[in-house]
Amino acid sequence: MASLLRRKGKNLSLLLVYTLLVFLLASVLLYTQALRKEATLVLANSPEIIVQRLVAGRHAFIPAQYLKQLGDVRGVTYTQGRLWGYYYDPVVKANYTLMATGNKGLAVHEIAIGAGIARTRQLTVGDYLSLRNARGAPETLRVKEILYPDSELLSADLMLLNPESWRQFFAVPQAVYTDLTLAVRNPAEINKVAEKIVQRLPDTRPILKSEILRSYDAVFSWREGLVSLLLSVALLAFVIFAWDKASGLSAEERREIGILKAIGWETSDVLRMKLWEGAIVSLTAFLSGYLLAYAHIFFTSAALLTPILKGWAVLYPEFHVIPYIDYLQVATLFFFTVVPYAVATLIPIWKAAITDPDEVMR
Amino acid sequence: MLNPVIIALLIVASLDTLMLLIAAGFALRILRHWDIQSGSELQIRLEQQTYLIATLVGFAFITELLSLLLFVYNADALSSQFVGAMCATGVLNVNPWGWPTLISKIIVFFFAALWLALNFIDRQAEDYPLVRIKYGLLLLIAPLMLSVWSFQLKYFLGLNPAVITSCCGSLFSADARGIAAEVSSLTPRTGMLLFYVGGIAVMISGLWYLRKQRTALIFGMCSIGAFITAIIGIVSFVALYIYAHPHHHCPFCILKSGHDFKGYWLYLPLFSATALAISSSAVAVTQRIPSLRTQAKKTARKFGWLALLLYGIFYLLSSWMVLTSNLTLENLWL
Amino acid sequence: MNTHLLHLENVTKTFNQGRPNEYSALRGISLDIPAYQATCIIGPSGSGKTTLLSTIACLARPTAGRIYLREKPISNLPENFLAKIRRSTFGFIFQRFNLISGLTVLENIVLPAYPLGLPQHKLLQRAFALLDQFDLKNRAEHRVEWLSGGEAQRTAICRALINDPAIVIADEPSANLDSALTAELLEIFTQLRAAGKTLLITSHDPIIHEAAAIDMRVEMRDGEVRSIA
Ligand SMILES: Nc1ncnc2c1ncn2[C@@H]1O[C@H](COP(=O)(O)OP(=O)(O)O)[C@@H](O)[C@H]1O
């Protein structure tokens, strides 16, 4: 109603704080959701089973002859050994993932690097990068390619080498791998296959893709939950603020409500008017906050949030996700913001609505 | 498990519980001191509090309805995080508190609807004749809400991702045990019979009541019966046709996008019709109070017709879904 | 039986019941107010005139006693019914015009009709008829803060009349008016009375209560009726 617009000034600060809150919450939710989507995308191409060898409970190199034995397990269609490891680069204080690959056509001393490494070390194709190998001697590597995959999330810190160079670099003997990957014909048999592997090779541990997916999901959920919990504290502050705003009824407003009641309005008419007023404020703040967050995440790649959620990683991935709206998320956000606001203002609104009509006569 | 939806649901349930407890506190005072004839300041204050109570209950009603939807939708969305869960059924099965939470939420929803209807009609009479009944009922709803809150809390706290749960495939199958299994082990024929007998009973009792202005209570009873038989019917009969699969009994999968959200088209009319029918019947009973005669009659009829309309939509829609399905079950008509 | 429009039986109003500052503003008032006449309640400040008026006009409920409106008891109705009676039977003219600032003349006038849920065109039709009658037509879209005293007063009167009340209540209507406006007001009261309204006015301004338009004078003192003339 018109009477709301008159008090623009009073509602403006509330509207601003409210919008800001929705914006923050929505940004966090949208962002973690986007991250989770990315991770799922990445894992979609990863092997169904990874087999590691454990020695004294720790991850150890796995002998190459295990490949043969695993290939004999019924249901396994394809086996491959992987070579990978971490390298700490003191120049940029970051960890790279060094992985061997045979199908990039890399010669000895040639590498392909993730976009994150390229950015921080300011490398382009043809440049040279010098790293210290396992014996402490410097080794110069030529950048042959920079990787720009669909998703940068997991490949930002990736460095691909030819298997020979890899073994040389880390001083790892020929007959071992870091771990082995298997493909299984029938997805329903994966659990069976994993059981058989443990029986045949008791010193190994099979890791299933579904397990990784699940733990990823749980980790993201958990992080998101933690951040939401922090924001709930902000929410609480906001609720107190809203309560205060709603109960701080000016003499002017009291008089107006008194007049309205004297000329025939009932408590419930006043209540209804005030609730409408609250609803309009809520919806405006909610919509504008959400739209702002949407623009923030999808059009500016979460410029404000990146440092917080991904940790202060040097090689943080830059990523652009396709904009989309998840209704469950909108509903959650609505419950997180509008409902507490409404509850906080209910009692003050009621208090205002029961103003005695005969007050205007005095 | 901390997940934003869960936190939101917990917050809303806590707020609703708090509000209903506050309302119940006021209700106690009203029950103790109410005297409509008095012009004392206490009485005037109590009257002012009735507005607050109505607002609180109305608010709890709306948010509980929304959170019921969110709860089911979220259970569905969580199914990827539990081994063995394909839809909400599996997630509700993760621990023993899932189903009590859902059912108590539904019950609170119906009670709140009933309360709002009684409150509406009570305020039409100058002597507020239902004050005692109304606030007595509220004293019942508050603990109910408290139990929703505690069930839900236990349920969410007990959501252990390591649990391997069983989903609709095994819960709603003839070989399992328990109510769900018994419901699904009904042949589609029995399910269909129950479904339509419930429907016919509620329609006839409703029409009878609306024409003769009597037997409103029977209408109310029939609507509760029809609600139960409709759910049984959906599980053991309608769902099969929606999934086009003779052994897929699940009341939740029909809510998924893969089935065009057909579930919402069924549940929304069914829930509203039941709430309206129960309210209509309760309001009709209050016709006996002299000061309410005309108003109660009018309101009860309005609710009654609306309920019948929604029942009509529900039964027609579900029949239409059955008829247009690709599934043909043998033995159905034997 | 009693055929008066309003009939009061032993009405009392006690403020701050049960507390040390308990005060009885009305002490057993019994009174009949006839229809279609102008009644003026007179008495010194603090004698309970305003309290009596708000009790009669359903703004407040009496602590004890009964009030009948056209033989229907209204003293112990719950608030929603009081509000209903208030808006259909009584029109209010307050001491200070009590217009809501920020709204236009038209918006102020239709406020009392808002809870009736009438269709828009009916509402406007009524409002414009009144604006016409009180010579405010070209002010309809003006904010009320910018009105002259006379216009504000007429706006307040229009607002009181929008729901076509049987009884018009005016509490000290001339308290803030100069003599010209008071004369105009008296003129309007005469018109209203001629149009079949019942007027209930409080005033200790002799210009009002000595006016020819007043049919009955009720004198109050310390919450009791002193004399009726
Ligand atoms: N809400 C109230 N609380 C306490 N005392 C009141 C209240 N309203 C009025 N009074 C007291 O009642 C008495 C009568 O007031 P009122 O009816 O306004 O007199 P009048 O209009 O004749 O000047 C005054 O003494 C005033 O102080």
Ligand SMILES: [Mg+2]
């Ligand atoms: Mg006075």
